[in-house]
Amino acid sequence: MRALVKSSASPGFTLADVPTPTIRDDEVLIQVQRAGVCGTDVHIYEWDDWASNRCRPSFTVGHEFAGDVVQVGSLVRDVAVGDRVTAEGHIVCGRCHLCRTGNAHVCPNTKIIGVDRDGCFAEYIAMPATNVWHLDANIPYEIGGIHDPMGNAFHTALHGTEIPGATVLVTGCGPIGIFAVGICAAAGASRVIASDINPRRLELARSMGAHDAVYPRDVEAAVRSATDGLGVDVVLEMSGVPAAIHQAFKEVRLGGRVQMLGIPARPMEVNFASEIIFKGITVYGVIGRRMYDTWIQMSQFLRSGSFDPTPVITHRFPLEGFEEAIHAIKSGDAGKVVFEIG
Ligand code: NAD
Ligand code: ZN
Numbered sequence: 001m002r003a004l005v006k007s008s009a010s011p012g013f014t015l016a017d018v019p020t021p022t023i024r025d026d027e028v029l030i031q032v033q034r035a036g037v038c039g040t041d042v043h044i045y046e047w048d049d050w051a052s053n054r055c056r057p058s059f060t061v062g063h064e065f066a067g068d069v070v071q072v073g074s075l076v077r078d079v080a081v082g083d084r085v086t087a088e089g090h091i092v093c094g095r096c097h098l099c100r101t102g103n104a105h106v107c108p109n110t111k112i113i114g115v116d117r118d119g120c121f122a123e124y125i126a127m128p129a130t131n132v133w134h135l136d137a138n139i140p141y142e143i144g145g146i147h148d149p150m151g152n153a154f155h156t157a158l159h160g161t162e163i164p165g166a167t168v169l170v171t172g173c174g175p176i177g178i179f180a181v182g183i184c185a186a187a188g189a190s191r192v193i194a195s196d197i198n199p200r201r202l203e204l205a206r207s208m209g210a211h212d213a214v215y216p217r218d219v220e221a222a223v224r225s226a227t228d229g230l231g232v233d234v235v236l237e238m239s240g241v242p243a244a245i246h247q248a249f250k251e252v253r254l255g256g257r258v259q260m261l262g263i264p265a266r267p268m269e270v271n272f273a274s275e276i277i278f279k280g281i282t283v284y285g286v287i288g289r290r291m292y293d294t295w296i297q298m299s300q301f302l303r304s305g306s307f308d309p310t311p312v313i314t315h316r317f318p319l320e321g322f323e324e325a326i327h328a329i330k331s332g333d334a335g336k337v338v339f340e341i342g
Contacts, residue, residue: 001020001122002016003015003118007057010047011046012045013045013061015319015322018060020123021124022126024126026129027129028129029126030125032066032122032123033065033066033067034067034140034342035064035120035121036337036338037062038329041062044114054115059118060119060122062113062339063112063115064120064149066084066142067341067342068082069132070124077129079129079132083134085144086132086148087113089112089114089131090104090288091111092109092110093109105155105288106287121322133292133295139302142316145338146309146336147298149176149336151294151295153179153180153183153238154183154289154294155288155294156236158294161257163184163187163188163234164187165188167226168193168234169194169219169248170192170193170194170205170210170236170238171195171216171237171248172195172196172238172239172262173196173201174201175334177205178205178312181194182209182307183307184236186307191211193212193232194206195244198333200333201332202214202215204312204314207311211226216244231252232253232256233256234257235252235257235258237259237261238262240263240265245270246270249276250275254279255280255281257282257283260283261286311335313338314328314335314337318340
């Protein structure tokens with residue numbers, strides 16, 4: 001089969017012919033139709049410090065996808081040939097303390113497809129049946145193919161927060177931030193203020209329902225006018241940029257909540273006393289998607305019709321167009337970039 005492979009410990013990908021994966025008794029084989037491209041894939045492409053410390057070439061890249069089940073192992077009961085599916089890309093052990101207490105998203109034994117084992121930028125992928133998630137008949141493959149980052153946004157926006165009626169600031173309107181804007185609008189936030197340094201991304205945030213989409217320098221005024229100077233109830237930090245993280249702590253109201261998804265590239269200084277403790281705020285670190293509460297919530301929002309992620313997808317390429325796909329993401333102007341494979 002054709003697959004996009006990280007073949008050596010150096011920058012770049014190779015479009016190669018590789019053997020079709022074989023499945024274990026508890027796995028299924030999925031023919032990939034659509035696959036989302038993510039910042040993580042760019043790190044692996046560029047072979048930066050994180051990638052070279054984490055990944056062991058050669059392997060197939062990609063962790064966001066949807067497709068059709070074409071083969072099931074002998075122990076698989078609730079997934080059948082012909083099912084339209086996507087999957088949770090974090091493969092967890094199911095046996096550790098965290099897995100057994102409903103916290104599998106922080107399982108220390110997690111293996112990620114396209115990072116720690118073969119991924120989905122290929123014609124076929126083998127997945128444990130437990131990770132498979134069925135798509136409703138009316139959900140297109142390309143929406144199925146972006147459930148992973150959309151799930152990051154659902155997790156960030158809705159875990160432990162009370163969004164109905166709330167004032168919300170979303171710092172960073174990359175694909176995940178833009179999803180989060182749409183989710184908060186659908187969940188009944190009274191005001192969604194979104195910030196980014198990129199005008200195209202602010203435009204996307206507006207199209208997903210942001211009441212204000214502003215540059216970082218204009219956030220303070222937008223928050224003041226929307227909250228009578230109180231500060232917002234909830235901040236979703238979706239940039240990982242230190243200036244935005246400090247702004248998140250500054251603009252959240254006393255006793256409010258900051259949900260942190262963005263990953264700073266380097267360690268950064270935080271004044272715990274003034275930014276967190278004396279404000280009495282709650283800070284929640286987001287990793288992946290909760291298994292499987294986030295997935296249930298996501299499917300139910302999509303079923304309701306109140307949240308349509310389609311405008312976030314701005315670029316579509318065949319696998320052969322991988323250089324252009326990586327370039328589109330690096331430009332900073334793209335929403336979600338998707339490979340059309342099947
Ligand atoms: P992204 O990295 O493209 O989005 C970041 C956005 O922040 C960009 O649009 C950028 O222009 C904007 N930005 C830069 N400076 C800013 C500032 N001062 N104020 C406001 N916005 C600013 O794309 P993404 O894929 O949406 O990822 C968002 C973040 O989440 C990244 O840091 C990524 O590494 C991280 N991430 C975390 C998880 C997790 O599980 N915790 C999963 C996926 C991605
Ligand atoms: Zn575990």
